[in-house]
Amino acid sequence: MARTLADALREFDDARLIELLRARQDLTSPIPHGIGPLAARAAQPGSVHKAIGSLVLPELQLAEVFAAYAGPVAPEQLAHAVNASTEQIAPHVYRLATLALVYTDENGRALIPVRALSEALPHPAGLAPRLSSDPTPDDAREIVESLPAELREIADSLAFAPARLTGSPDSSLARQLTKARLVTKVNGPGGSRLLIPRTVHLALRSGVVHRSFAHAPTPGPEASPERFGGARDAQMLEAALEASRIAATIATWHADPPSVLKRGGIPLREARRLAAAAHTSHETWTSIIHAAWVGGLIGNDGETWQVTREFEEFSDASPARRWADLCSAYLRSNYLGSLAGTRFGDVSLDGLHEGEARTGESPRAALSASVGRKGVKVRRRHMLRHLADYPEREASAASLAESLAWAFPTVQRAAIIEEAYAFTRETEAFGLLVDGVPSALAPAALEALAREEVEALEYLESVLAERLPEPVEHVLLDSDLTVTVPGLPGPRVAAVLEWTDVTSRGAGVVARVTGESIARGLSAGGSADALLDELAALSLTGVPDVLAYLVRDEARKRGQVTVGPATSFITGEEEHLDRLMTSSEASRLGLKRLAPTVVISSGDPGFVMGSARAAGLAPLAAGASGAAAHERTLGTVRGGPVGLELESDAREQALDVEPSEALTRIRAAEAGRLDEVSVPQRLLAAIADEREIQIGIVDGRGGTRVLHVKPLALEGGRLRARDAEAGEEFTVLIHRVLLP
Structure with missing residues (x-):
């Protein structure tokens, strides 16, 4: 009998089988009952297609040679087909064999590809599909x-x-x-x-499939030296703090919330307006705002975008913690925020084309599924690893695209270019890249991806916090209404800056007090007297009279009407509302009594319903008109992406069972120590051994037709087999198959 893939896998030692199971994790779900079923599953078209997605460029080139010839290939012929030597291709051939995509024949002189390899690569290296009319x-x-x-x-x-x-x-x-x-x-x-x-x-082509054999990509040029010592570290810290500041600007959305497009996302015009209001570029703003979205700080009710309850905790955190939250959300997301406003194919390695929009295609909207893509976070991790491997090299979009194309050769070229371009913009926004050079935060970001999310947040926070200078809690006030902060603003100074318009950031902060900025602070619930008292306590130069006059003048204009938050209303008998007002839940609900039988709350209606129950009451849900409504219509704005579940890349799947444990159970089944073997497992064993078996097929009337067949494939709940007598192939649902 000819040698099979199962025979080859039986010759693997434990270490090599574990490598196979780790690289092709779909093979262990469920765990095969023996090496034969493992080999059969590894040869199924769906599994082979996933395995091809994990190949690097030289491995894919060799796989295409096997697909082109669709039969046994000698090592010398394989090397000739890619214009390389047998020594050059040897490690890559070993990798393909370890992945169970090829195996050696009984003489060990030729390599045989699994049948599904040709099906998965129908046009290898630009060749036509194999047709029955092809000449020999x-x-x-x-x-x-x-x-x-x-x-x-x-x-x-x-x-x-x-x-x-x-x-x-x-x-x-x-x-x-x-x-x-x-x-x-x-x-x-x-x-x-x-x-x-x-x-x-x-x-x-004289038997050549690829004119040249792929080699590992070369890194970018040496990074230029710093003009001033520590300049890049300073820029890194500035970018990290700027990311926290930009995310905090979503607090202003309550006054003029951006609308939601019918297809999801923020209109491009509104996104540009919000970026300008945040005093940053559109690309930087969309990079940060997507991280805030993925982190659950932003949500929408179908009409407008709003901040969520999680934002309050975020805004109270330290700058280092806020950056850690944003950076972690960015690293673990499948979104390319900086591409908002572009169309697919618009991006080149040098930036954005200014060409005409493609017919019928709208620009991608920020905070929408249009800027999401399967496998982005896996490729982002690869680019972070590239930065770690070449810390003293420039990481241009061109060098990153070359590295991605080598590691992910099956991904479309335009997508590779977009992701490399977006990575350079987004990592600059988070301080991971500074002028194209990896910063001290870049290796920390890569390390964070290897940790659990909570631990990663704490780690990222500590890495940035230990590099930040000591915050200052004093300011310098000038009679021209300028506020100067000589260093990193502390919490009290940061609160004062909310009343100003910042004009310059760097080693310190320069801001200016205007009538509009004071009005904004008063509208946010601030007090003029409290502001002047705080300025007097923090200022090393006193409070200029002109500033005090401006603050008091603006305060006198306020208060013609009073507006406060009231998300929910509660009506009921006076005695029941008395019980609610005195309950332990009252402080969390922000209750205010307007009348004996009317109370308003700043809490979300769904939250108020639960709190009323906790207080021993039996609440009834009401809609905006006051009429009874279903409780599920009440609830807080949900943060983060909704309705977009991007699948993970094959290289990123979580293991249900550790490969070593799976191998132990496969070995036990192979040795006959597991008695229960299902019909699918027996069919997989027959497929692996390429032997004919007898099966029964139950028809629609309850009868059984017995056939002598050669099973070919088992996938998607269906068996594909060839009738040994008629020679015809057929497909049947697995639940209709009986085995003696």
Whole structure:
């Protein structure tokens, strides 16, 4: 009997099998009952497709050679097909064999790909699909060698061109190429098209599938030296603090909340307005605001975007903790916030194209699914690892794109460019990159991804906190209404700055007090007397009279009407409201009594309902009109993305069972120490051993038809098999299959 993949896997030692199970985690769900079922599952099309997604570029090139030849390939032929030596390809061949995508024949002289490899790569290296009408390899060589001289130059130009040719199939040149059997005419839904048969194409290439063998990408150039010692660290800290400040500006949304687009997200015009109000660029603002969204600080009710309850805790945290929350959310998200406002394909390695918008496609909206993409966080982790490997090199979008293309060769080129471009913008916004050079925070971000989320937050906070200078709790006031903070603002100074318009940030902060800024502070619930008292306590230069006059003048204008928060109303008998007002829940609800039978609360209606129950009352839900409503219609704005569950990349799946434990159970089943073997496991064993078995198929009337078959594949709850007598393939649902 010919050697099978199961035979090859039985020769693996424990270490190599564990490597296989770790790299292809879908093979252990559920755990196979033996090496045979493991091999059969590894050869299934769906599993092979996932495994191809984990290959790096040189491994994919070799996989395409196997797919191109769709049969045994000798190592020398394999090396020739990629213009490399057998020594160069050896480690990559070993990796493909470890992933159970190829195995050696019984003589050990050739490598055999699993059947599904060709199915998963139907157009390897631009070649046409294999057709039954293709000439044999010998005939293809004869076709190429017997080409007339006038077609020789054309044939050479077609050698590494795509197999599908453009142009009219009825042109004079097309007829010449067809007559020479260099191309064939294929009919399809869109009409006839010209195709170079795969065997002819390989003959034109003299058996070469890829003209050059991929090598690991080279890093960017050496980073230029700092003009001043510590300049990059200072810029890093400034960017980290700026990220915290930008996120805090969402507190102003209550006054003029941005609207929600029908397709989800924030309108581009509003996003630009909010970025300008936050005194930052649109790209930086969208980078930070997406992290705030993913972190649950922002949500929407379908009409407007609002802050959530989590924002209050966030705003009370230290600057280092706020940065840690934002950075962690960014690192673990599948979003590319800085691409908001662009269309797919608009981004180049040098920036944004200024070309015309593609027909029918709208710009991607911030805070929407349009800026999300499967596998982004896995590729972001790879780029962080690239920064860690080359800490003294510049990380340009071009060098990062090259690294991504090598590590993720199956990802579309335009997507690779977009993600590399977005990474440079977003990491600059968080202080992980400074002028294209990795900062001291970059390795900390990579380390955080290896930790549990809570532990990662504490770690990131400590890394930034130990680098921040001691905060200052004093200011310098000038008669021109300028406020100068000579260092990192402490909590009390930061509160005072809320009453100002900041004009400059860096080693310190320069701000200016205006009538509008004071009005903004008063509108937020501040007190003019409290502000002047605090300024007197913090100022090293006293409080100029002109500033005191301005504050008091603005205060006198306020108070014509009073507006306060009231998210919920509660009505009921006076005695019941008395009980609620005196309960332990009252302080958390922010209750205010307007009348004996009417109370308002700043708490969310759903939260108030639960608190009323805790106080021993039986509340009834009411809508905005006062009529009874279903309780599920009440509730707080939910933070974070809703309705967008991006799948994880195959390289990032969580293990249900550790590979070592899974191997122990597979070995036990192989040795016969596990008695219970299911029908699927027995079918998988037959597939792995490539043997024929007898099965029963239950028909719709309860009868059973007995067949002698060769099982071919088992996937998606269906068995594909070949009838041993009729020679025909068929598919049947697994629950209809009986085994003796």
